Amino acid sequence: MPNTKEIASYAETSARQLKIKKYDIYGSAVDETSVKVDQGEPKQVKASNRSSVIVRVWNEDNTMGVTSTTSVDPNGIELALKTAYEASFFGVKENTPDFSPESGAPTADIPNDKAPQAPVSQLIEKLIVTEKELIAAHPAIKGVPYNGLSQRDIDRFYLNSEGALRDEARSYASIYLYSKTEEEGKKPRSAGAFKISRDLEHLDIDGCLQEAAEKTISHLNYQKIKTGKYRVVFSAEAFLSLLGAFSNLFNAQSILDKQSLSTxxxxxxxxxxxxxxxxxxxxxxxxxxxxxxxxxxxxxxxxxxxxxxxxxxxxxxxxxxxxxxxxxxxxxxxxxxxxxxxxxxHVISGTSAEQSYSLDDADKVILVDELTALHAGVNALQGSFSLPFDGWLVEKGKKTSIDSATIAGDFLEVLKSIIFVEQEAELTPGGVCPRVWVEGLSVTGE
Known part of the structure; x- marks a missing residue:
């Protein structure tokens, strides 16, 4: 991809020739390499280099047109500006988008830290070894059907006709492992783990392996749970899943569209x-x-x-x-x-709790590790949810895996029923969050 100053230069030249006075351009490019393995053999090796550019143009009547392109050379930008200008005459006349008043304000001083990408052979080798060690962690673990090791470079930029110009670049590497068990007379059990880092060298592959193994083994001995009301502890991932499912609570666009739990x-x-x-x-x-x-x-x-x-x-x-x-x-x-x-x-504890709780001595408490079927079991406009989950029943500090249960409730009631927020936070793809204790949630088992 050309650098941002070059794109700004020929965008300005093209706009002047087309007599376009107001425009902005946002773009990103992703260079990604990922591998998957199956029983010690490479299953999939994928490399991609993709870009996406959004061009917006305002006409003399201040209505706006939008187009997208994958070409950031002079011809591609000129065509995009021309197309967006033509589309602007069909743009909305109410609440027309405009430049951000802060599009020229200083951004945070975070260094661009792209790391060199490791060769594909190294990714495959590391993942094959990791898969082998995970399968060897317990005789019941027969495979790791879902796995992946990837590295990604991202470049982003924004510019507009008022002189705003900014760009940034990032690199990161990630791994996920999702293992599956097979035991005679028992249901297959599965569990997974995910880790992310700024580069492959610092990626905690061993930590991901250990977490996936421990979770999988902990689900081998499972039992049904009786339907009823329980004190529930949400893992970081589970609580952030709920928070994300009801993000309309904070979304100003959803609020203005009357598609939110808030006003x-x-x-x-x-x-x-x-x-x-x-x-x-x-x-x-x-x-x-x-x-x-x-x-x-x-x-x-x-x-x-x-x-x-x-x-x-x-x-x-x-x-x-x-x-x-x-x-x-x-x-x-x-x-x-x-x-x-x-x-x-970023979720943290607020005011100090009068009483603290610990899973080490908890009794008849459900630890929810992961919520599933969020696309089907959430009514974001009513605030209700009914979701299958993976987790454990904790009795006198001992964890027993739960077989086939769902948890249901009202998200706003969940927020009000929080009785404890732990201090130790966990990093997930969606944020940083500690475990959150909630009183009196409905769980359906047998």
Whole structure:
């Protein structure tokens, strides 16, 4: 990909020739290599280099047109500008998107740290060894049907006709392992683990292997659970899955579209237990794929969503911020329509709990490790969910795997029923979060 200054230069030249006065361009390029293995043999080796560029143009009537392209050479940019200009005459006339007022503001000073990619042969070798060790961890583990080791380079840029110009580059490597057991007279059991790092050298492959093995082995001895109300402990991944499923709670675009559990007047309401605080923090030091600006060029930042149980802020694009008389938060994605999405959740304890809890001596407590079927079991507009889960029943500190159960509830009630937020946090692909204890959730078993 040409560098951002080159793209800006020939975009400006083309715009001048086309008599286009107002435009912006956002683009990204991904260079990725990934491998999968099966029983000691390479199953899939994939290398891809893909780019995506969004061009927006405003005409003299200030209506906007959008087009996308994969070509960032002078001819590709000129054609995209021309196409977007022609489309602008069919653009919406109400709440027309505009430049972010912060598209030229300074971004966080995070160094561009692209790492050299390791050869494919090294990826295959490492993954074959890891698969072999995971299968050898227990006689019941017969395979690792889902696995992958990948490395990715990402370049992003934003520029506009008012002189905004920014770019960044990142690298990261990741591994996932999902093993499966087979035992006579028993159901197959599965469990997985995922790790991510800035480069292959520092990727915790052994940690991923150990976590996958421990979880898989812990599910071998399973039992049915009686239907009823239980005290539930959500793992970091499970709680963030729920938080993501009901992210319309914080999404200003969803609120304006009346597709949210919140309204503009909800700010300041006590929506959760005072024991919990939630942030959207793209710049968190543990966020391997941190982004310093969004699709509109707005700098990303730490946004307090829930503070000691109180709904504190919404996530905004420049358009939603203007309509709600506030500032954009760096959560916009541009395209045919500007959308809003969270970057990276950071969940911490709020006010100090009067009583602390520990799984080491817990009794009749359910530990939910992973929620599944989120696409089918969540009603985001009503706040309700009913989801199958993987987890354990904890009795006097001893964990026993649960066979085929679902957990159900109302998300806002879950937030209000939090009785403890642990101190030790865990890094997941979606954020950083500790285990969260919730009182009185409905579990359906036998």
């Amino acid at each position: 503009p007047e909800s700010l300041g309401e006590q929506i959760a237990s005072p024991l919990i605080s939630v942030y959207d923090d793209a710049l968190h030091p543990d966020n391997i794929s941190a982004e310093t600006f969004d699709g509109e060029g707005t700098p990303t930042r730490r946004v307090p969503l829930i503070t000691d149980g109180v709904l504190t802020s919404f996530l905004h694009s420049s358009g939603t911020a203007k309509r709600l008389n506030t500032q954009p938060t760096g959560n916009a994605n541009i395209g045919a329509k500007v959308t809003v999405s969270p970057n990276f959740y």
